[in-house]
Amino acid sequence: MSDEEGVLARVVHEITDYVGAGLSVHLVGPRGSGRSELCALVADRLEDDGLPVLHVGGHRAWQIEPFAALTAAGIGGATPAGARRTIGEMTAALNKQVENGTVLVIDDADVLDTYSVGALRNIHRQRRLLAVTSSRHQHPVAENTLMLGIAPSVQVRTPTLEVDEVHEECRSILGGPVEAGSLARITMVTGGLLGLVRAIATIGPRAGVLEQLDGLWRLPRRTGWAPELASAVEPLVAGLDQEAWDAATALAVTGPVPLDEAEKIIERRVLDALFAHGLARHSEDGPGSGVVGLYPPIIGDYLIAEGSAFGLVIARNHLATEQRLLDYATHRPRGADAALLHQRSLRQMADTVTRARSRWTEMPSAETALPLLMALRNTAAPRDQIEELERRTPLADRQESAWLLAWFASWKAIELGDLDAAKEVLDRGLERLPGFAATLEGARAHLQFQTEYVPELPTVEPSPRDEVGTEVLGVVAAERLLAAGAVEQARNLLEGQQPQKPYPAGVHAFLTGLADVLGGDVDRGIDSARDHLEAANQGDSAELILIHSYLSVLGLSIAGRLTEASQVAFRTLSSSSVAAHRDLAHTGILTLGAEIAMAQGRPEYARSLASQIGGAKVPLGPWPGMVAGIMAPSSGQMPSLKELCELVGQRLDAGYITGGVFLAVEAVERGANENKHIARAAALAAETESPLLQGMGAYAATTASGDTDGLREAIVTLADAGALVFVTRAAISLAILQREAGDLAAAAETLDMAWERSEISGSRAGMFGRAVTHIGLSGRESEVLRLLPDGPTTASLAADLEMSTRTVETHLHNISRKTGVSGREDLTRVASTWLRPIPNGDYSAGVRHFTSGS
Structure with a gap:
């Protein structure tokens, strides 16, 4: 593999392997997907392997010129002025040129002139040619194409780059890592097409599309489009007639829509033309008939800015009468489907903000403010908009007002990293709403648990009006038990609770799943997390999406199911509905995702994820992986082993035994031997009700002391707890x-x-x-x-x-x-x-x- 092949190396190897086996290859892909580059790289690889190669290229402007492609490739030699080569002469010249096992590499074979196609097919009938041809998708397939004339052959599609490959390409151009959320957006908006990824990475910094902040390249939240990118997109839409141009513009404005809805906006024959041109895709990853949208989605950004005025009118007329919104977040699309549904999600979020703001403006109250607060956070709204919402929303002596204050406090503590400001909000709430003290004190304890230490359970007695307070206090009691490893006590408590408010109910489900994981029933915990993640994706709480995703990633990684864990992490990090949030679960997902990438042998992607963990406003959290300081400290230096062991002690002092034990294993694998904090973590783990923590504590203690017999016993305990990843790490x-x-x-x-x-x-x-x-x-x-x-x-x-x-x-x-x-x-x-x-x-x-x- 040469350095020039980069992210295309896998496909180059696949194609040359087929050629080596005596099979011709038809390479199919849209413009901007790297077809021409792949042809050149394949030709270079074949020549390096000692095979003679003949390069031929098609061009639409040459299609009416007989034998234009063959003549341009040097076949037939010069002809006298005004004379044309006969079919016999060109066939003989071509036959001589492809002797001795020559491989033909034919780029843009779909636009070869028909005379050249005829000559090539005629030679193939006489003696089988070996060829690598490239073309766009042809729907329907033309009868006279070379793609049908050379056999036996296989079809290979140009690659749709995954996020780690997009990162590799961007980093090579930008010279630095890209923030994970921005990386996901680049992947989605380009559809993973190599040419568009390169265009954004190359033009983006100069056009303001990409900005560097704290060592990371980011897409500004306001937009991912600039007029300078138009020249990269225009080749994709070249050749559309006026009707198709109008239709594509209308589809750009409405965004991906269900198939039956697309047929209301665009005539069927015109829609078919967009499909045939490769610009429209139909994803079946949603309910019903799926959705239809432009691919790659960046075409939509281009057409909204540069498209047809008539198409804009078509879209506006449709949107005035049809406002149905669908949710496809529970599905797991990839590639083009993921790009379409990501674009749909962005549109839905913007619509949600508009509707919630309208209701709040008409009637400002706690009841209308909370949905708007959620929507603003989901769309990464500027801080001043949320502060305006807080300032202008009147409070009444009602449960909803206390709950709204708890959410404002959470926003200040977690997303702004200002716990003092959060406590001030709750203190003022206690003065104004004393009848809902349980909600407010429970919220304070929950925030302290997330950001400082394991607090005492508030002694406040909920009033009959304060039903939410009872639920929040129940959450705090259960999370305190799980932090200490008291799994069975936590399970008994959780089984007796049935919270009704969405957030307490979601955290209750998270804690129940976590109890399963810590209790040795990892598969049950994983299944629970996945079920609740799907339910959360249908709601409007990014916090619940993140905690259930975090638990899914944690459980899957503990079980050793690294590929599945990596996929869940990526889907969450790239989801529009959670991209704006930087809470502790987000930090945990980044941490675990980077750990998984490193275990998979993808160090560059791991560094990309880890490099942004330092941007977390709250550096420490209660659960495994929620320790930003050791991942990307502001100094840029990894903590020393002594500092890591001290961090284990700090976690234990704060009451986070579960997180401290995980960190102790980390310290031991990095070389910690006899250390008081490691010994303390192991001793505390042995006293827990968690088979997983018991096994991890024994692993840490025996490894630190060099006790191989004890380590073998710890491996058995970890295996019984379903912790395959720690079984493997302990075996190492x-x-x-x-x-x-x-x-x-x-x-x-x-x-x-x-x-x-x-x-x-x-x-x-x-x-x-x-x-x-x-x-x-x-x-x-x-x-x-x-x-x-x-x-x-x-x-x-x-x-x-x-x-x-x-x-x-x-x-x-x-x-x-x-x-x-x-x-x-x-x-x-x-x-x-x-x-x-x-x-x-x-x-x-x-x-x-x-x-x-x-």
Whole structure:
């Protein structure tokens, strides 16, 4: 793989593999997807492999010129003025050109002139050609296209970049990381098309679309569009007739709509033309008939600014009579579908703000203010709008007023990081609304639990009018128990509660699921979190979406289901409904997401997530992963081991035993040995009612003391608790202890078993980085090891690495000596499993664990 291939390397490899197997390849994709670049990269790779390549390119302007494409490729030679090559002459010239196994690489094959198509198909009938052709999607397929004339063949689609690939491309252009929410928006608005991603990354900083703040590139909240981007979008809509131009503009304004609604806005034949042109997509990831929208969504931004005036009128007339809004957030779309539904979500959120503001303006009250407050937070409204809402909303001696004050206090404490201001709001509320003291004091205790320490349970007795106060106090009582690891007591308490208010009910469900995870029933906790996450996505509370998503990611990662956990994290971080929130669950998702990415061997994406955790207004929270300070401190330096152990002690002093035990495991894996805070965490874990915490505490204690027998027992406890990720991590620690004791063969067997039993985790080479670091291969030894799975002989290895055969044999001997693995076959096996090197990976303790759940 060459550096130039970058995010396209996988597809280049796929295409060249097919060609190597004797199959032609039809590469299909829209404009801006990298088709031409892929053709060039494939040609370079084939030539590097020693195959002759003939480049041919189609061009719409040449379609009426006979043999234009072949002549431009140098076939047939010069012709006398006014003369034309005959079909026989061009066929003979082409036949001579493609002798000796030449591979044809034909870009824009869908716009080849028909004479060139005929000559190529005629040669193919005589003797099979091997070709790589590219074209746009053709619906319906033309009869005279070259894409039907060369067989046997396979179709390969140009890649739709995932978020980590978009980050890789953006970072290479911008020279720095992109904030995760902005990264998700770039992925969605471009539909993952390489050309558009590059356009935004290249033009964005100069056009004000991208701004750098605190070392991170961000999309300003006001817009993701600038007129300077028009030249990148115009090729996508080139060739539309006036009716299609009007229709596309109307669809841009209305946003993705259900199919039956699209047919009310646009005539069926015109809609079909947009589909045929590749500009309209139909996603079936919503209820009913799915939605129809423009793809990629950035086309909509362009048309709203530059499109048809008549199309704008069509859209306005439709919106005046049809305001149905649908929610597709519970589904899990990818690629083009995700882009369409993301765009739909943005429109819905803006509509929600408009409606809520209208109701509040007509009748300012606590009842109308709270929906507006939620909507403003969901859309990242400026601070002054929320402060105006607080200032101008009259309070009455009613439950709703006390509940509204609790939400204003939460906004100040969590999103602004101003706990004193939050307490002032609650103090003033107690003076004005003494009959609802339980709601206000319960809210104070809940905020203290989230941001400071585990508080005492308020002794206030709820009045008969204060039903919400009873629910909030119940939440505080349960979270205090779970923070201490009193799982069974918490379960008994939660089973006796039935909160009705959405937020207390949502937190009650979160705590119930967390009790399952800590209690050793991880799968039940995961299922509960997923069910409640789907329900939360249908509501309007970003806080509930975040806490249930956090629990899903935590449970899935503990269970070792890393791929699923990563997908949940990404969907949440890219969701329009939660992108504006920077609360503790958001920090936890970023932390756990970065840990998962590192375990999967994606260090750059992990760093992208971790680099923004330092932007959290509240640096510490109660649950695992909610510790921003060790991830991206303002100094840019990772905390020392001593500082990390002190943080364990601080968490325990604050009453957060659950979070402290997770952090103690982190410290031990980074090298903490005998330490009073680690010992205290282990002792407290042993006294809990949580099999998971008991196993983790035993893992930390035995690893710190070097007790291999005790560590084996801890691994059994963790396995019984369903904590596969910690079983794997503990096994890696066991192997390191075995190596330190000089038993390298046993350590290799332990790592073999850990790798095999962690198959459910999918990509997981990064998780074994501590073992790779401990083995300590040299750079040249790593190069030899990297090539082993491809099966070269020692002689070919020596040639590839420009070494002598003797030197290669010496390196292989040293690798065997360091790893405890002997024999070429076994070395090859471990080179493709737990000893596999990670590109751009850094396995040093300070980097490998900079994202660990804590």
